Amino acid sequence: xxxxxxxxxxxxxxxxxxxxxxxxxxxxxxxxxxxxxxxxxxxxxxxxxxxxxxxxxxxxxxxxxxxxxxxxxxxxxxxxxxxxxxxxxxxxxxxxxxxxxxxxxxxxxxxxxxxxxxxxxxxxxxxxxxxxxxxxxxxxxxxxxxxxxxxxxxxxxxxxxxxxxxxxxxxxxxxxxxxxxxxxxxxxxxxxxxxxxxxxxxxxxxxxxxxxxxxxxxxxxxxxxxxxxxxxxxxxxxxxxxxxxxxxxxxxxxxxxxxxxxxxxxxxxxxxxxxxxxxxxxxxxxxxxxxxxxxxxxxxxxxxxxxxxxxxxxxxxxxxxxxx
Numbered sequence: 001x002x003x004x005x006x007x008x009x010x011x012x013x014x015x016x017x018x019x020x021x022x023x024x025x026x027x028x029x030x031x032x033x034x035x036x037x038x039x040x041x042x043x044x045x046x047x048x049x050x051x052x053x054x055x056x057x058x059x060x061x062x063x064x065x066x067x068x069x070x071x072x073x074x075x076x077x078x079x080x081x082x083x084x085x086x087x088x089x090x091x092x093x094x095x096x097x098x099x100x101x102x103x104x105x106x107x108x109x110x111x112x113x114x115x116x117x118x119x120x121x122x123x124x125x126x127x128x129x130x131x132x133x134x135x136x137x138x139x140x141x142x143x144x145x146x147x148x149x150x151x152x153x154x155x156x157x158x159x160x161x162x163x164x165x166x167x168x169x170x171x172x173x174x175x176x177x178x179x180x181x182x183x184x185x186x187x188x189x190x191x192x193x194x195x196x197x198x199x200x201x202x203x204x205x206x207x208x209x210x211x212x213x214x215x216x217x218x219x220x221x222x223x224x225x226x227x228x229x230x231x232x233x234x235x236x237x238x239x240x241x242x243x244x245x246x247x248x249x250x251x252x253x254x255x256x257x258x259x260x261x262x263x264x265x266x267x268x269x270x271x272x273x274x275x276x277x278x279x280x281x282x283x284x285x286x287x288x289x290x291x292x293x294x295x296x297x298x299x300x301x302x303x304x305x306x307x308x309x310x311x312x313x314x315x316x317x318x319x320x321x322x323x324x
Contacts, residue, residue: 001014001015001046001290002015003015004198004269004270004271004272005198005270006077006120006150006171006172006198006200006272007150007169007170007171007172007196007197007198007270008169008171008195008196008197009120009149009150009171009172011077011119011120011149011150011171013048013049013077013272014046014047014048014049015265015272015273015290016047016261016265016272016273016274016275016286016287016289016290017047017049017050017051017200017272017273017274018038018039018042018047018049018050018051018274018275018276018277018283019051019202019203019274019275019276020035020039020050020051020052020056020061020064020065020276021051021052021053021056021061021276022276022277022278023035023038023057023061023064023276023278024056024057024060024061024064025056025057025060025090026056030278031278032064034278034279035064035068035278036064036067036068037280038277038278038279038280038283039065039068039069040068041280041283041284042283043069043072043075043076045283045284045287046287047283047287048075048076048077049076049077049079049272049274050065050069050076050077050078050079051079051080051174051200051202051274052065052078052079052080052081053080053081053082053084053122053124054080054081054082054084054105054108054109054112055081055084055085055086055124058086058090059108059112062080062109062112062113063112063113065078065113066112066113066114066115070114073115077119077120078113078115078118078119078120079118079119079120079121079122079152079172079174079200080109080113080118080120080121080122081121081122081123081124081152081154081174082101082102082105082106082109082121082122082123082124083095083096083097083105083123083124083125083126083127083135084124084125092317095124095125095126095127095128095321096127096130097123097126097127097130097132097134097135098127098129098130098134098135099130099134099135099137099138100138102123102135102138102139102142103138103141103142106118106121106142106147106148107147110147116146116147117146117147117148117149118147118148118149119149119150120149120150120151120152120171120172121139121142121148121150121151121152122151122152122153122154122172122174123135123136123139123152123153123154124154124155125154125155125321125322125324126153126155126156126160126321126324128324132156132160132163132164133163133164133166133167135164136151136164136167136168136170137167137168139151139168140167140168143168150169150171150172151164151168151169151170151171152170152171152172152173152174152200153170153172153173153174154173154174154175155174155175155176155321155322155323155324156173156188156323156324157187157188157323157324158187158188158190158191158192159191160324161173161188161191161192161195161197162191162195165195165197170195170197171197171198172197172198172199172200172272173188173192173197173198173199173200174199174200174201174202174274175187175188175199175200175201175202176201176202176203176313176322177199177201177202177203177204177264177267177271177273178201178203178204178205178206178210178260178263178264179206179210179241179245179260179263179302179305179306180206180209180210180229180238180241180305180306180309181203181206181309181313182306183323184199184323187323188323192270193268193270198270198271198272199268199270199271199272200271200272200273200274201264201271201272201273201274202274202276203275203276204260204261204264204273204274204275205257205260205261205275206260207227209229209230209238209242210241210242210245210256210257210260211255211256211257211260212242212245212246212249212256212257227311227313227314227315228311228312228313228314228315229309229310229311229312229313230311231311233310234310234311235311237308237310238308238309238310238311240308241305241308241309242256244301244302244305245259245260245302245305248298248301248302252292254288254289254292255285257275257282257285257286257289258285258286258288258289258292259289259292259294259302261273261275261286261289262289262292262293262294263294263299263302265289265290266294266299
């Protein structure tokens, strides 16, 4: 399997990574042993790029990965993130990119993961009160200290990326990217390619909605119930997008999720999707998307679906923190 290079780093990874956020919270009930089994299955199948963050489960997700990957860290590339603050009861308390906090957050992540060095360390969201140059300057010191190998940013516009890259090379920008979320094509993709920075695509399955498995999210613990695109009047229109993806999938005798992933993979060798799942079954389905080749006509047909999208990808609070 042809690996994909993470930007200007020496990290070469399986073309599809694994996002682990849902193993700790946000997407309904969780099962730690099931999650660990899925992580182990991923390693067995060749997946070697794992994505977490200190705010997922307020630290639980890093601890989970530390447990699941113990003794296997030399086989994988691990990415984690800092900047989104959580309170003692999990409440969101804002964003910090202050230099002293960067170092404090890194130490805490290293401890939870049980490792000495983080392969790829992202600033999860830009702190509007702290110049990005100061945040990245502190991250660069972590590289000098050997606590971090490469730096990344998440949800940034191209202008911010250029400012950051001038302080220290940025290896990857993590952005939401899928058939129905394509704002980065104008916001930062050109700058990423100009600077040789990889795009790590989170939620490439539209938070699972593009799989066609959800006519409605019922679980009160599932935060998708609060997303604007899931509101009744919006979701009715968005169902047309899902139906078209399912139609193309049926014509090829594959899953809608695999078509959605194949579309992301077809958009460039510099893009690495990291679909999340808690279950081995869906992990295997996602990996099998690598066997699918979309024709240029099929890609063009899927491209048109973006015009049908109704509703923002986050609520107002979330949107205020994206593409800064």
